[in-house]
Amino acid sequence: MEDEEKHHNFHEMELDDRILKAIAKLGWEAPTLIQEKAIPLLLEGKDVLVRARTGSGKTAAFAIPAIQRILNLKQTSTQQDIKALILAPSKELCNQICKVVKDLTIKCSREVKCVDIAPQEDLNVQRPLLVEKPDIIVATPSRCLQHILAGNLNLKNSLELLVIDEADLVFSFGYEAETKQLLEHLPNIYQAILASATLSEDVKSLKKIVLHNPVTLKLEEPDLAPASQLTHYHLNAEEIDKATILYALLKLHLIRGKTIIFVNTVDKCYKIKLYLEQFGIRTCVLNSELPAAVRCHSVNQFNQGVYNIIVASDEKALEQPGNEEPEKKSKRNKDKNSGASRGIDFQFVSNVINFDFPLDIQSYIHRAGRTARGNNQGSVLSFVSMKESTLLEKVEKFIQQGQEDVSLFKSYQFKLEEVEAFKYRAKDAWRAVTKIAIREARLKEIKQEIFNCQKLKSYFEDNPSDLQVLRHDKALHTVRLQQHLTDVPEYIIPATLKNLAGISKKTKRKRDGGNEYTNKLKAKKNNPLASMQFEGFKKKKKRN
Incomplete structure (x- = not known):
């Protein structure tokens, strides 16, 4: 594993041609560092503890050798059996792991079957899937144990490979007892893989009970992408x-590309959505109270470019021990198997905005890890209030370790006095989002999504293309919308921001096509729109 070793490409790893064709179809030109190091070891049958940062390609690092091993076993086996079990702490992550496996088995889908049993459906509904004994099962520890205890799943005599992804979260998500009980129902001998972004005490505990003489791959790389790839602003x-500032940045298109806005609570999640809704800025909400199918569908649509802004609550951080704020008990039905800042594979995210600064260092790292994945560029903009300044200092000190000569955190140059006119609008819109409006929005969203999931599930199974109709960024309309707020008159935009936003009189007239701004100028002789056949002008001329 020394640096002097020769770099291997996928075609040099003795992989099946069908896997190589699937990799080529996915557009993966070369393995990432963790894939290059882990895949050969796993193909040799060794137990491996993989520690690599978020976005480094850990999923493919264990999925590719798992598929290869199953294809090898198919050559000699006489019956169909479950060969691999992949455990993950959240339903969203299970959904995405299964998707990666299916993408990698697209050329051998008849030989290798993968099933995700993490969704909270009735056990009897999923039983037929397990009776067929798929080659790979993806599940949360609790869901897998439920099927085993119900007699739907027997891994004692067939399992060859166990994978635990995001291993550092398995115990912290409350799966410690279930995981230990689950291990009692596995064979005495099997190959095991632990994949994690950190080597916490929980990972070390899992290592003792799961792995046998493992190889530990701890890549010498930072927790986050380098400064040349990821820019930090505060x-x-x-x-x-x-x-x-958020209103001005989004409305003037000063921030472009896919964006995730992180907050610390579910209520704030809906407050931001309803606030931006008043300015005609469409957003999608992602939090632990929404059904798992909705969360997965929302992420998939975001990745496909159906919408570009997600407001995600990272309330898991509030439940972690050691935080400065005490844990708040809630009667609301939250799904413990969810998390927005960890595990979920948001694709091609250009910006992460911390509207609420994260409550600990690891939360910041994992939020920032949603962007600058692979070889893509990204930025993190953190809003920091007075009471959050100590948290910023802790994060900055941690990330700066070993790089004292270079400041990674940059101050975002934004003169608030220049958008004073925006502030009047922002205050009105912010006050309009009351606690009652938030509560109604939450109930409306959940009822609407549950209806979509339950009543239309069978229809969308037969008509998958129509599923795109279910957009998750629709307006909730629990706050009275004022139409004039959706437009930004040019007179309130400072000259410096006009240039940054690419707004000029010429482009404004061209873009608006005869709205508020052009109507004011229509009487001028030099108006370039005077000759256009626009209905609004025709009617006005007739009246005159």
């Missing part, structure tokens, strides 16, 4: 100033 602002 901006000192209090609540209403945060809201004003």
Whole structure:
């Protein structure tokens, strides 16, 4: 594993041609560092503990050798059996792991079957899937144990490979007892893989009970992408100033590309959505109270480019021990098997905005890890209030370790006084989002999504293309919308921001095509729109 070793490409790893064709179809030109190191070891049958940062390609690092091993076993086996079990702490991650496996088996889908049993359906509904004994099962520890205890699943005599992804979260998500009980129902001998972004005490505990003489792959790489790939910004602002700046940045298109806005609570999630809704900015909400199928579908649509802004609550951080804020008990039905900042494979995210600064260092790292994945560029903009400044110092100190000469955190240059006119609008919109409006929005969203999931499930199974109709960024309409707020008159935009946003009189007239701004100028002789056949002008001329 020394640096002097020769670099291997996928075609040099003795992989089946069908896997290589699937990799080529996915557009993966070369293995990532973790894939290059882990795949040969796993193909040799060794137990491996993989530690690599988020976005480094861990999923494919264990999925590719798992598929290869199953294809090898198919050559000599006489009956169909479950050969691999992949455990993950959240339903969203299970869904995405299964998708990666299916993408990698697209050329051998008849030989290698993969089933995700993490969704909370009735056990009897999923029983027929397990009776067929798929080659690979993906599940959360609790769901897998439920099927074993119900007699739907027997791994004692057939399992060859166990994978635990995001191993550092398995115990912290409350799966410790279930995982230990689950291991009692596995064979005495099997190959095991632990994949994790950190080597915490929980991972070390799992290592003792799961792995046998393992190889530990701890890549010498930082927790986050390098400064050449990921830029960190911070901006000192209090609540209403945060809201004003967010409105200006998004409405003036000063931030472009796919964006995830992180907050710390579910209520704040809906407050941001309803606030931006008043300005005609469409967003999708992602939190632990939504059904798992909705969360997975929302992420898939975001990855496909159906919408570009997600407001995600990272409330898991509030439940972790050691935080400065006490844990708040809630009667609301949250899904413990969810998490937005960890595991979920958001693709091609250009920006992460921390509207609420994360409550600990690891939360910041994992939020920032949603962008700058693979070889893509990304940026993180953190709004920091006075009470959050100590948290920023801790994060900055941690990330700066070993790089004292270079400051990774940059101050975002934004003059709040230049958008004072935006602030008046922002205050009105922010105050309009009351606690009652938030509660109604939450109930409306959940009822609507449950209806979509339950009543239309069979229809969408037969008509998958129509599933795109279910957009998750639709307006909730629990706050009265004022139409004038959706437009930004040019007179309130400072000159410096006009240039940054690419707005000029010429482009404004061209873009608006005869709305508020052009109507004011239509009487001028030099108006370039005067000759256009526009109905609004015709009617006005007739009246005159």
